[in-house]
Amino acid sequence: MSKDVSIGEAAKASGVKVPTIRFYEQIGLMPPLPRTEGNRRLYGAEDLRRLTFIRHARELGFEVDAIRALLALQDDPGQSCETADEIARARLVEVKQRIASLTALKKELERMIMGCSHGKVGECRVIEILADHGECHHHVGPKGTAC
Amino acid sequence: MSKDVSIGEAAKASGVKVPTIRFYEQIGLMPPLPRTEGNRRLYGAEDLRRLTFIRHARELGFEVDAIRALLALQDDPGQSCETADEIARARLVEVKQRIASLTALKKELERMIMGCSHGKVGECRVIEILADHGECHHHVGPKGTAC
């Protein structure tokens, strides 16, 4: 009895763009969907919930593999939520590191901009700081992305 | 009289990996380099400085196009550094937004994790919050990446 909708309506309802929805089906995040006689995909209430779940998780920065794991958990509500918790915790660690790096970077950029006296490139702090890594005080390293 | 070094030594000195250095040459961030008789690239002091500049700028999150612009400025130190300043300012705006988004996201993740009572998936806040977007209070929108 679930009133099925087209991919366009599913896109509006879930906030996931039409080509992205098809892409999710292609990579197996969404199941292969039933079709109309005219070969158009039909989305039921459950599919819309799944799409919204995916979108929200993506917005929270979860990778597709993590979402796959979360969806598998969701499909089987009897099991322990330990895995879900772990995935979220791992993501939190990443996010904290990223914030730390970006905060360091923000300082660096502010320092660069404040030092810029709007003169010639020869004396420009922006160029100078980028050129001379010795000026950089908070090296965070690979992936940390700050200075 | 500049003692030229191999790509491997250039990699060590600059902190840019060997294949990445070759990639930078390919996309024109580095000039085509002089070669030995045996067709090996030779890097002089100026090239090493350029590589270090690129690495540092990349670590600060500048895109390749921005770096191209900065390098062009650097190659011509007589001109006004207005452009460099603008590039840095634009980047600062991005970084600030990104920090704001990530901070919101951090809160969301902490809320999810705190709510998780380590029971069954059926009652798990992690899954629940991801599934129910109504639970999300700080939607930041596209590119902002938070909730």
Place this chain on the structure above:
DNA sequence: CTACATCCTCTAGCGACTAGAGGAGCAAGA
């Protein structure tokens, strides 16, 4: 009946690399 919107599949492109195949060059030790 005719526009026009929406859908379909398929392929290619984005950014910034990274990985691997398959081969050549080069320095040091036996």
Place this chain on the structure above:
DNA sequence: TCTTGCTCCTCTAGTCGCTAGAGGATGTAG
């Protein structure tokens, strides 16, 4: 001198998460 083993070369293809476009079929409103 030869061989071992490292570095180097070019080239292609893969990564991630989409996005864009071609070229065609279907559905709907006037």
